[in-house]
Amino acid sequence: MSTQTDHASARTRARSGWVLALFLGAAPAAALDTYPRQDGVDVEEYVFRLSLGDDSDALEGLTTIAVRFERAGVTEVALDLVGTASGRATGMEVQGVWVAQGSGGASLTAARLARAERGAPAPFEHAEDRLRVALPEPSAAGTRAFVSVAYSGVPATGLEIGATKYGERSFFSENWPHRARHWLPTVDHPYDKARSQMVVTAPSHYQVISNGRLVEESDLDGGQRLTHWRQSVPIATWLNVLGVARFAVQRLVDFDGIPVSTWVYPQDREAGFHDFAVPTHDVLAFFSSHVGPYAYEKLANVQSNSVGGGMESATAIFYDDDAVTGERDVRWRNVLIHEIAHHWFGNAVTQSDWDDVWLSEGFATYFTLLYREHAYGRDDFLRGLEDARARVLRYYAEHPHYRIVHAGLADMGQVTTGMQYQKGAWTLHMLRGLLGSETFWRGIRRYYATYLNGNASTADFQRVMEEVSGKQLGSFFDQWLRQGGVPTLAATWSHSGGAVQLELRQTQADYVFSLPLEVELRFEDGSAQRAKLSMQTRDQDFSLPAERAPEAVVLDPDTWLLLQARITRRDS
Secondary structure: OEOOOOOOOOOOOOOOOOOHHHOOOOOOOOOOOOOOOOOOEEEEEEEEEEEOOOOOOOEEEEEEEEEEEOOOOOOEEEEEOOEOOOOOOOEEEEEEEEEEEOOOOOOOOHHHHHHHOOOEEOOEEEEOOEEEEEOOOOOOOOOEEEEEEEEEEEOOOOEEEEEOOOOOEEEEEOOOOOOHHHOOOEOOOOOOOEEEEEEEEEEOOOEEEEOOEEEEEEEEHHHEEEEEEEEEEEEOHHHOOEEEEOOEEEEOOOEOOEOEEEEEOHHHHHHHHHHHHOOHHHHHHHHHHHOOOOOOOOEEEEEOOOOOOEEOOOOEEEEOHHHOOOOOOHHHHHHHHHHHHOOOEOOOEEEOOHHHOHHHHHHHHHHHHHHHHHHHOHHHHHHHHHHHHHHHHHHHHHOOOOOOOOOOOOOHHHOOOOHHHHHHHHHHHHHHHHHOHHHHHHHHHHHHHHHOOEEEOHHHHHHHHHHHHOOOOHHHHHHHHOOOOOOEEEEEEEEEOOEEEEEEEEOOOOOOOOEEEEEEEEOOOOOEEEEEEEEOOOEEEEEEEOOOOOOEEEEOOOOOOOOEEEEEEOOO
């Protein structure tokens, strides 16, 4: 997801391991967020059947869920679905639930789906936005069931029904972070990824975009059209997507056999086709070659009125109405890169817990910078990195104790603050500086391959990077992700007796940081010399050999540390 005006792209410069000894220790066990997980229940696939119309904002739905039981003794399946409440005009009302025992494979083929929808009526309770379905008998380990839910209602959010900026009726989803439950019965949490199908009946003057491959598009009697999309790769619930509107559609050249397309309002046809044509293919090529193969069946860039900035919904990325300018605006170019980067981090490798959302947003932000440096150069990368640092410093001036990895998140309004983006990106940048670019990239590729189409935690990522580097990184992860604060340095220097005397003071009110710090002495004749320091206490003094007085002393000359520094010369 992106509402940021800028994101990221970093330079592959090798760094030595001179500071690794600063960051030792093991990661503590993380607290889970407060979502009520259901032990032993694994959703393998959803089939969402929806009927939409122009006479009302109410939808009619029939969702079938393929469930595999990982243990014996499960007696119910619990789903998230916002219900109607007294005096509330929105919400979903359940008309009936059916359960069929599973047989054969997990995939909901047409024949298996038909059998599932003829299952036996099941008792259910729909209260406090939770749908609990009683199973006909306790589960046996390794067996399956198909749960079908018929429901209808007007969604308060999640599926935004209203006019585009051109006044035309449309239906666009926005499930982030837990709003799918307003219109789809699901396990509305990223820990349980599943395949999905979206089968939509709507007036034939609309086109329908969703996840995966197009299976069917058929005109029906009464001016209706049925459109069926199938997502064969498991995704987190928030990544399911639906757009129903009038579109102009351009099918671009495939990328490695993967269809690439643009979907924009007809009024923005020329501008939108121009904007989204680049750098889509080059971005796909960069991440495929540097991280690992693209995991999905297609990529569509879609203009929408339901998001601010962009939303990385799998295979069909949504962008703000105003993202189409016809000028390939740099801000929106960077948003496009960010949302495509999410298809590797956040989509294919998904955080297993809302506490760890930096694994999605911080990664997408930093890998945007990596692409920007690849495509637009080192200066563009540094501008993005310095902008991110400025945002972090402004935020921490007001929220000095904010930690990037939450601890048992309960308030979903606090899933992201922006710091998961910028400080998360900086943490990856510092980790790369610490381990060296070659080791960093090797770790990234292993992390992606290990957790492809699955879930990962911060501890999982740390473990992979420790394996490839042979180093313990617990203190590094604790310092930058599991505590608050940002280091602020006040430095003074003088030259005497053939040395530069450098005094460093950490002036932040809380926390003391271990900092690997490089210092450059710059001389009047244009020459320079460097020293590598290890600052592990709040106040430290260093003596740097220098036969002559430098013209300037520069801290962190290659921009590897997230810190605020002020350095002044003191008279000898």
